[in-house]
Amino acid sequence: MYNILICDDDKDIVNALKIYLSNPEYVLFTAYNGQEAVDIIKSETIHLVLMDIMMPVMDGIMAMVKIREISNLPVILLTAKSEDTDKILGLNVGADDYITKPFNPVEVLARVNSQLRRYMQLGSARVENDEVVIGGITLNEKSRRVFVDGEPVMFTPKEFEVLRFLMKNAGQAFTPGEIFKAVWNEEPLSGDKTVAVHIRHIREKIEIDPADPRYLKVIFGQGYIMEKR
Numbered sequence: 001m002y003n004i005l006i007c008d009d010d011k012d013i014v015n016a017l018k019i020y021l022s023n024p025e026y027v028l029f030t031a032y033n034g035q036e037a038v039d040i041i042k043s044e045t046i047h048l049v050l051m052d053i054m055m056p057v058m059d060g061i062m063a064m065v066k067i068r069e070i071s072n073l074p075v076i077l078l079t080a081k082s083e084d085t086d087k088i089l090g091l092n093v094g095a096d097d098y099i100t101k102p103f104n105p106v107e108v109l110a111r112v113n114s115q116l117r118r119y120m121q122l123g124s125a126r127v128e129n130d131e132v133v134i135g136g137i138t139l140n141e142k143s144r145r146v147f148v149d150g151e152p153v154m155f156t157p158k159e160f161e162v163l164r165f166l167m168k169n170a171g172q173a174f175t176p177g178e179i180f181k182a183v184w185n186e187e188p189l190s191g192d193k194t195v196a197v198h199i200r201h202i203r204e205k206i207e208i209d210p211a212d213p214r215y216l217k218v219i220f221g222q223g224y225i226m227e228k229r
Contacts, residue, residue, distance in 0.1 A: 002048065004027070004112070007050065008055070033056050049075045052077075053079055060077060061093065072144055074096040171228045173222035173224065176195035178223065
């Protein structure tokens with residue numbers, strides 16, 4: 001059973017999404033502004049949020065920031081085509097995915113199921129011990145903080161997700177495409193360097209010598225691997 005929160009100030013959109021997500025395995029909660037969404041997340045166990053960007057009282061971007069202070073549950077933004085800048089901002093502050101209006105019911109279900117599956121597989125909802133530790137690196141899933149040799153190090157939301165994915169699958173090599181699909185939940189474009197850029201930034205933060213890494217290495221022909229230590 002999964003608890004899903006739908007947040008949009010347009011009641012017709014909320015009702016439409018409730019119809020799309022009509023499923024015995026889903027318990028649906030509703031909110032009509034960002035503040036209501038944050039309050040529900042603080043008081044209920046929510047597994048996924050579908051949230052509009054443009055809303056009164058508190059918009060989706062500010063709500064996204066507030067949510068990431070208390071939870072790493074998946075958030076899918078509901079965006080209009082004209083909101084590209086806000087969509088990018090939302091992803092940068094921690095949103096996991098977005099769906100563009102008008103909605104395709106099949107796409108809504110596919111993205112919701114994908115995010116729930118990834119959330120549960122990565123252990124975000126079932127981890128009893130919130131920390132993943134490899135050598136001198138400690139990653140806390142609940143607080144979304146990373147410590148290197150005891151010192152806190154700041155990571156962007158996507159850097160955190162890439163590092164978490166590799167740490168929780170330590171000892172296994174992944175191609176850039178596999179990492180992109182696991183973290184961004186979509187197929188990478190040909191020649192896309194997004195993962196390589198994120199790996200470079202992560203190495204600069206966790207390695208003593210990024211040019212000669214001891215944790216995050218490359219296996220020729222196989223991809224990136226987080227060494228078990």
